Amino acid sequence: MSRTLVLVRHGQSEWNLKNLFTGWRDPDLTEKGHAEAKAAGEKLKARGLKFDIAFTSVLQRAQKTCQHILDCVGQSDLETIRDRALNERDYGDLSGLNKNDARLKWGEEQVHIWRRSYDVPPPNGESLKDTGARVWPYYLHTLQPHVLAGGTVLVAAHGNSLRALIMALDGLSGEEVTGLELGTGVPVIYRLNADSTVASKDILAD
Ligand SMILES: O=C(O)[C@@H](CO)OP(=O)(O)O
Secondary structure, three states: OOOEEEEEEOOOEHHHHHOEOOOOOOOOEOHHHHHHHHHHHHHHHHOOOOOOEEEEOOOHHHHHHHHHHHHHOOOOOOOEEEOHHHOOOOOHHHOOOEHHHHHHHHOHHHHHHHHHOOOOOOOOOOOHHHHHHHHHHHHHHHHHHHHHOOOEEEEEEOHHHHHHHHHHHHOOOOOHHHHOOOOOOOEEEEEEOOOOOEEEEEEOOO
């Protein structure tokens, strides 16, 4: 029984590089981002991982990361489900703005609250709590059954959609999740117990 869940934040995107709020906008990966995604795939291959199914968002930076990983592990044609439930949090009116310009306009503290607080949404966007309200039910009803059936499941998604998922898996409080940061292209491997609790967590950082 594998009961393995692998979470990977996409590689660096063009807008990560330009330091822009991205949210539901759809920039491509940079060269570095492609390399990070391939490196994630190589790390998973080195662990001998083979997947039963993959899940990603409807945004190309996550989809391309997912495909790089599947190519690396020799499963290019694996069934892959794309769903907006796994999209990055919607950054609302901040989408497309430079993060440093936003700090100059609204102040360091306000921008940090919008980026990392649990329940304060950016203007016309989603808080992490709002994001979790779509990610967690999707996990419970669609992803988790594959894991509990003994499968090995790949999820290639986004910084904040994965923060929301990890918050629930790790049982973090709204306070604790403010300090949770995910690196681009860093795989996080969870193994679950039969009762769906977390048996182990392994972060494949460099
Ligand atoms: O812009 C975004 O969509 C996210 C992820 O890149 O940014 P942040 O880390 O500020 O939440």
